[in-house]
Amino acid sequence: MNYSATTVSLPGFSSRLSSRPSAHSNLSLRQNGSKAPGFFSKALRSVAISTISAVITLILFLTTPLLAQPAPQPTPVKGALPPYDLRVEYLANPLGVDTAKPRFFWKNRHSERGQSQTAFELIVSSSPSADTGDLWESGKTNGDSSIQIVYGGKPLASNRTYYWKVRIYDSEDKASPWSEVARFDTGLLVPSDWKGEWIGSDGLLRREFTLPEEPRRARAYIAGLGYYELHLNGRKVGNHVLDPGWTNYKKRVLYATYDVTRLLRKGKNAIGVMLGQGWYKSRALMFELYVEDVSGNVTEIHSDTSWQTAHGPILEDSIYHGETYDARLEQPGWDRPDFAASAGWHQASGVEAPGGVLSSQMMPAIQVIDTILPLTMTNPAPGVYVFDLGQNISGWAQLRVSGPAGTDIRLRFSELLYDNGLINQENLRSARAEDHYILRGDGTTEVWEPRFTYHGFRYIEVTGFPGTPRLDSVRGRVVHTAVSPAGNFSASTQILNDIQHLILWGQKTNLHSIPTDCCQRDERMGWMGDAQVTAEEAMMNFDMAAFYTNFLRTIRDEQAADGSITDTVPHVWGQRPADPAWGTAYPLIAWYMYQNYGDRRLIEDYYDSLKKYVEFLRSKAENGLLKYSYYGDWVAIDKCPGSLVSTFYYYYDTKILTDMARLINRAADAQAYDKLAGDIKTAFNREFFDPKTRSYGPTQAANALPLFIGLATDKERGPSWSELFNDLVYEHNSHLTTGIIGTKYILDVLTSTGNSDLAYDILTRTDFPSYGYMIKNGATTLWEIWQKREGPSMNSHNHPMLGSIGAWFYRALAGINIAPDSVAYKKLVIKPQMVRDLNHASGSLSTINGKVGCAWSKGNRQVKLEAVIPVGGEALIYIPVFKLRNIQLTEDGTLVFADNELKTSLPGIKSIEAKGGNLIVRVGSGRYAFKLTGE
């Protein structure tokens, strides 16, 4: 994938914990080693590692620029470089694009600062080598946008490959070289492209066919429910696992598209499909194969009752309970031609269609992302071996074993251990989390991993192993949706890096085609509250554009005629209508898509449905108040009234709808919803602000929510802030008592009121309740609740929802903010909060418009700040002056500001102004290294 991996943070800054996920390669086998907690004994570990980390930090700090330099260009090009990171519908060279007018994206680079794109030229062609576009030539089109460019050419046909390239014109109207040629494939655009029928399966399905000539272009389209694994001529096709993504199958079934040209050959070929039950709880296949050969003949194969089916080696598969695989029942050659089918094979029969429309899976698939060798193996009871991965993950274990045929090896998974070293599965509730592998026993080393289940675990218990296992007899396979990492954050205070580690692991291991609440117990649902609070953090740490595009459609699929939506999506658990704090995921994530990725088309497409949702809320409101609430500020220590939380979101959703209406020119709606928001605000203050106590209530969330969203007017703002401040500082000694809702907003409130120091105090606490408390107690992912619990009660140890604060790391500590009048990181406000004893922080984001970064350090009467602004971008950079006098500012060694005036004009620097305790530097694109000194 052409995804720039340049990092702008200090390399190795967080040496203890790999706060950045490794490259998405399922080939990498890494010894988890010193990167993972658990390597040293707990106490020793934190002392030793923070010392090492501090030393490394110091060395790096003295020797490296704050922002690592970009990778050297092979030929130093002057002017605009070729556009890079070309995408279609957010994806690089996607297959199966099923949008009539797909959108194009690219990123720009320029050798000079202060540069922007003023026009672009894009061609789409049916040939990779063409210099003209037989489908579309945009011509030189004025515009500074390199994102969301809508295709404007001839209608696209189903199942074709198209090629495209782009060049841009810079501020001087000079053209860049053309980009490399990118491509996209269309999916099956009309229902009649699907010629096959839904067929059932006993587990295995197969079909042979003959090709008259060598294939030139072949595509397989597969929707295999609940889960499938596709094989061609003895090989697994692609790297998807636990595919397709989970939807409401009655409304929509996702299909995957594979380029299988190289797997086919002239003469006999065979297709094999294994099906598991997944969330569908049954097995059904829809399949199409289109092969064009070198002579232009087209062969089409589709699923029908001519396919053969038989039981395979998988005896049982269940997402929660695990998989049982009897290797003695394997049928070697079943997925190759000339297989001598035994008596167990019979013709497949047609089954009832799931009911949903077939849509292309236009998001990264779930994949095996990494492989972790255990850190330790213990033997707490005879025949019982317990492996510790040192990291709580989602996925499964890969087993290596040789032994007698029929030996049944049991693998059980847990997040926790009892004091006696045995695994503690109590918090999994009814999920058995137990795999069985029954040996083939042919004398070889048998390597096995399950296909149709996954677990959330750190520990693996092995029983029934023939002999004594070795440390590498099992390996952890990290499995989740393969979203690309997009953010990088580190800081000089180690606990912040440790929290970032929990957030990253909690977040990614809960992306399983939908955002899940947890990955271990009998749940793993798309709980919408969890999804909405984490969405901004997720969009900073990962490239979530395609993932949430899919999720929003899945939400819309659950919307009822009355506009209501559900607590979980797809809807299995929870209620309809959703708790308003859960349902808000729909408008909020849609709006975040606009803010982060500039996705205006999504707002246009979803506006009517979102309006219906807000109208549903209105129909339930009484005098401007939305009172129903099931969870409110969920898992809070100090409960805030549910009606306050619900009305807060009623107001928030209405305000967002107002902004959406404005954006897409629905003036009358904008006015009407603005008025509605005003009415809700009046009702909110009347109902919840208590003139006697002069606050919204005795909890942190009760005051933080209205302060965050501006529900508090001049009258309520001061007193409710005092109440919040007193509660945080005096009553709780800088600890949060909020649940997932209050926690999401409270740090932003502190920063916007000039109290980032207090936010920092809160985040660096290590006693209960705090993130540090989780870390001190061995957490490697975020807990569900603040309390340390390990029994059968609700206490998942991998719940991403309290990780919403991850967005604050980037916005406040690294200072990276989208300017209020901008979206998609085009205009920026870089305003790092250089709090207390934090000496350094750095953050970078691979935004849709290119890399944005800020790294700063302070101390010794100086502040250093390095920033990276993408081409076409503009930023206001705030450099705090602290109490320094006679300040001077240099940029890369050149004095640019002293005696309160500009000294030298440098490219890209537009103005510098001393104001409100800051030097405010306005810059265009490029890389800047400022140093402020004073007395």
Ligand code: BGC
């Ligand atoms: C889930 C939560 C979810 C909640 C609803 C729990 O069981 O794990 O994360 O949001 O139910 O209150």
